[in-house]
Amino acid sequence: MPVFVFWLLYTVLCVWAHSFFPGLDCFAPALIVCLHLRRYRTAFWLGSIWLVINEGTGSLAFGSSIVWYCGLILFFFLIQLFLSSRHIYFVLTLALFAGGWQLFLYSSMVRLQELQVAQETILSGSLMTMLFFPVGWILVQGMTEPRGGRASV
Amino acid sequence: MFRLKFKYIFFAFLLPVFLYLGLYTWNSRTGALDRFAAYTGMEFAGLVLAPGKWITARTRTLWNRYFFLVGTVEENERLREKNDSLKLEAIKLREKASELERIKSLLRFSPPDDWDYEGARVIARRLGPNAALGTIFINKGFRDGVYKDQPIVTPDGVVGRVYKAAPHYASVLLLTDPNNHIPVLGQNSRTNAITEGQGLDEALQVKHVPRNALLFSRELLVTSGLADVYPKGLPVARIKKIKLLELSLFKKVVSEPLVNPDRLEEVLILKRNDQSDPLPLTSDEFRILE
Known part of the structure; x- marks a missing residue:
């Protein structure tokens, strides 16, 4: 399958998943998998597109997604100093961080913008992202990692 | 050595932070990035x-x-x-x-005088990790004359107001969201108050009702038209509980919204007939007017 079609389909499916599970971010694991596979250019373009989608569909002022993705990327490189990114503990640690980071970031952003949002709303989104992270990682890595010398999508 | 370290800290941390804060401030003043995200990301979704x-x-x-x-x-x-x-x-x-x-x-549904209405379908509810507020998505955008703060209703009552508009889609802030405050008055008592949402499937708080103000149980609350967002007289909620608190100067009033936003499939967008410029004012335009 051509790379463009794969990522377009992935994005469409993610938007649908977002409509069923408010607060979940399905794009995050795919972005980190792109970094793990050292596809930095793909990560940059996809990250920019997903950022705009998240900002456009969201109800916070522009900027939260930039910090959200930057934090994830920073933490990805930080954990790489201690754990191999092929290790399952790496993915689990990153999932744990993603959940905690989403909870902290969106709670702060909501306070910064003087909005009233129930903590449970943000907490449920963070939990969903945390639980989806390993699943998303396995799915995306399974479909994008080069197999037997030949790159899949 | 110190200069090298400072350079490293500056380029790795301080510069991105300055850039981000600059971008954030510029956007909060102009709303340009919010509009860009709505026109692209929201439109795609x-x-x-x-x-x-x-x-x-x-x-x-x-x-x-x-x-x-x-x-x-x-x-x-x-x-x-x-x-x-x-x-x-x-x-x-x-x-x-x-x-x-x-x-x-x-x-x-007959709209109030000087107002017209147009139907729209609900295509989604809260979307993505950024969707902190209680919103719904409708299939009409500013190309259809939908703009920020336009009232959204059903024949049963008020649903909310337009929060963000893209060319063909818009998001609506529901009346049940805690950030949506609607000025209302009792249909019979004519007592002014403000409703505040407490979340989906939750009752609305009715605030700023003085202790000695008249308000009846099961009374219908209608929009007062004071905030110049909703026309006067649209039904919003029905009073559920009135409680007198010993130390407070205000009554504790809880009301039930007339519309269940969770079950909405179609809504009506209210439009002013005399609306000459349907696009919202930008912060710059607003400042110039001021």
Whole structure:
């Protein structure tokens, strides 16, 4: 399958998943998998597109997604100093961080913008992202990692 | 050595932080990035979700057909076919009748003077990790004359107001969201108050009702038209509970919204007839006017 079609389909499916599970971010694991596979250019373009989608569909002022993705990327490189990114503990640690980071970031952003949002709303989104992270990682890595010398999508 | 370290810290941490803060401040002043995200990201999400709604409806119909056919396998072949086709016809007609009923009730709605209305379909609810507020997505945007803060209603009552508008889609802040405050007055008592949401499926708080103000149990609360967002007289909620607190100067009032935003399929957008410029003012334009 051509790379463009794969990522377009992935994005469409993610938007649908977002409509069923408010607060979940399905794009995050795919972005980190792109970094793990050292596809930095793909990560940059996809990250920019997903950022705009998240900002456009969201109800916070522009900027939260930039910090959200930057934090994830920073933490990805930080954990790489201690754990191999092929290790399952790496993915689990990153999932744990993603959940905690989403909870902290969106709670702060909501306070910064003087909005009233129930903590449970943000907490449920963070939990969903945390639980989806390993699943998303396995799915995306399974479909994008080069197999037997030949790159899949 | 110190200069090298400072350079490293500056480029790795301080510069991105300054850039981000600059971008954030510039956007909060102009709203340019918010508009850009709405015109691109929201539009894309709308384009993805709108056809999906149609596919879901078709799939549901197919599933219903299959389900009913499987349930009658043991019956006589001829009778079963006839029975099935009649059942399917009934389901289709029932669905059409309920849709017709909904549309008829929308058409029966008479807008206040100087206001016109237009129907829209709900295509999604809260979307993505950024969707902290209680919102719904509708299939009409600023190309259809929808702009920020436009009232959204049903024949039963107020739904909320437009929060963000893209070219063909818009998000609506629901009346049940804690950030949506609607100025209301009691239909009989004429006491002014403000409703505040407490979340989906939760009652509305009615705030700023003085201790000695008149307010009746089960009284209907209608929009007062004070904030110049909603026209006067639209039903919002019905009073559920009134409590007098010993130390407070205000009554504690809880009301039930007349519309259940969780079950909405179609809504009405209220438009001012004298609206000459449907696009919202930008912060710069607003400052110039001031």
